[in-house]
Amino acid sequence: MSLLLALFVTGAVAGTVGALLGLGGGIFLVPALTLLFHLPVRLAVGTSLVGVIATSAGVAASARDGSGADVPLALRLEIATAAGAVIGGLAAGLVSASWISILFAVVVFATAGYTLAKSLGGDGEAMYASDYTPRRWLAGSGTAGLAGMVSGLLGVGGGFIKVPTMYAVMGVPLGVATATSNFMVGITAAASVFVYIGRGDVHPLIAVPTVAGVFLGAVAGTLLQSRLKVGWLRWALIVLLVAIGVQMLLRGIGGGA
């Protein structure tokens, strides 16, 4: 029973952080389930995919007017992401995964730099707003496409790059960018989760306490986000981007995928 409770708590932490940063939570769930609970990777990934959908659902269920996802933006970027994934799949045999990793690391560092530059611009910006117009569509769609390409080639999610791109490059308020990203990662996870369910890689007694924790964590994260300062979330994103950029760079230099 204590193990089921531990799964619930792990899910709650992943859901809270996933909702706050717009990542879905998979980036935390897979390592936690494999390293702390010693689950096989396939079982961990299957559980994590349902967890990402639970984060997306929790954020959507607890959002208030003006703090939810920008649906038109999400749908358009989702098409760019899918196109990138297809190109990534076609290019898989032509382009070295190492070079793609290095290219992606450069984009991640550039986005971190953009976000840092925005943080130097001063505080006082709102977490949510409705009177904005997304700009630099080409750069935003290009980055979303690259995230899809990397996802297709290297098997990593792209939520961590979509939030700073929407926020720092396209001028979307940070709270709206995280909600939009959570909507998008939910769609991406739904595209592959049924394969895992069909293969039996989603064990109900592991997934249910985890998913319940993730859902409640996502609701708590959404409520918490409305009380946080934009600057705190911005710095959390910068630290995360630098960590992922270094990991991608090392992966590229090491030649592994």
Added chain:
Amino acid sequence: MSRPQDRRQSLEIGRSMRRVSRGLSAFALALMLVGFVLALTAAPAPIDPRAYDLDLRGQRLMLYGLVVLCLLPGVRVLTAGAHYAAARRLAQAVVALVVLLELVASIVTGG
């Protein structure tokens, strides 16, 4: 998103999505909870959850709950598409339809 018409429609879509998300999530979580209780009361608790000799009804209910939850992203895209179609915003309705078709194709072809 800056035009009043866009903002109003965005709020309406947001509210619809919230209703859909709350309804489906509550249904899915209820199924999971009932299944979870059935499964736990049917067998003693071993150290590893995978070693549970699960009650079949409980296992099925939990799986149904998980599947319902996993359908939610598609239902949300469908809701948005229906809103755009009703408002005769053809370009955005087509975008929603493309995303939905892409999602269905991914599910059918195995991701």
